[in-house]
Amino acid sequence: MKLLEDRIRRDGTVKPGNVLKVDAFLNHQCDVALFDAMGAEWARLFAGKRVDKIVTIEASGIGIACIAARHFGNVPVVFAKKTQSINLDGDQYVSSIYSFTKQREYPVIVAKRFLSTGEHVLLIDDFLANGNALHGLIDICNHAGAVIEGIGIAIEKGFQDGGRKIREAGYDIRSLAIVTAMDARTGTVDFARSEPTD
Numbered sequence: 634m635k636l637l638e639d640r641i642r643r644d645g646t647v648k649p650g651n652v653l654k655v656d657a658f659l660n661h662q663c664d665v666a667l668f669d670a671m672g673a674e675w676a677r678l679f680a681g682k683r684v685d686k687i688v689t690i691e692a693s694g695i696g697i698a699c700i701a702a703r704h705f706g707n708v709p710v711v712f713a714k715k716t717q718s719i720n721l722d723g724d725q726y727v728s729s730i731y732s733f734t735k736q737r738e739y740p741v742i743v744a745k746r747f748l749s750t751g752e753h754v755l756l757i758d759d760f761l762a763n764g765n766a767l768h769g770l771i772d773i774c775n776h777a778g779a780v781i782e783g784i785g786i787a788i789e790k791g792f793q794d795g796g797r798k799i800r801e802a803g804y805d806i807r808s809l810a811i812v813t814a815m816d817a818r819t820g821t822v823d824f825a826r827s828e829p830t831d
């Protein structure tokens with residue numbers, strides 16, 4: 634998606650350790666018009682799929698998922714939580730994942746009453762790197778018996794192998810920008826070719 638790629642080139646910064654910082658528009662300050670265009674693009678890419686619910690993970694997935702939901706008939710958005718709390722009552726699906734940015738293990742929790750057997754879901758997240766966060770969400774959906782119709786990612790780091798592994802497992806992943814290389818010294822970011830209809 635050219636709009637997102639251009640924005641990454643303009644306002645993203647490359648940090649040492651293969652970290653792309655996009656906090657100026659995606660995961661700290663939020664450009665809502667950009668989110669809306671991203672939601673429209675996912676709706677186009679997943680047209681014809683049954684989506685009863687969008688499932689994402691806190692915190693950065695929530696904004697993009699909620700705006701995307703406006704393009705999928707205002708379906709509910711459920712976000713997995715990463716910490717236990719007394720407000721999280723009732724039965725839960727719990728999985729455990731390793732965080733690339735925080736470099737530690739943490740739980741992924743969804744209350745059972747918000748994810749049901751036979752529900753068709755779209756997973757959305759801001760980044761796909763090694764695929765750990767997505768594995769946690771997929772695990773929870775599988776435990777719930779929900780049907781994963783597709784996975785919408787804002788930025789996939791194509792040089793890490795999460796996307797390849799999850800596609801090989803049969804999931805339909807649509808990433809709006811696929812970074813093929815980035816350089817912290819020069820600040821350059823290269824992308825895989827966008828879909829021609831962009």
Ligand code: 5GP
Binds near residue numbers: 653731758762
């Ligand atoms: P994965 O679990 O696929 O390795 O990484 C996905 C998660 O790690 C995302 O939810 C995102 O929060 C974070 N992440 C991975 N790589 C980057 C990056 O380069 N920049 C930022 N800002 N977050 C990242």
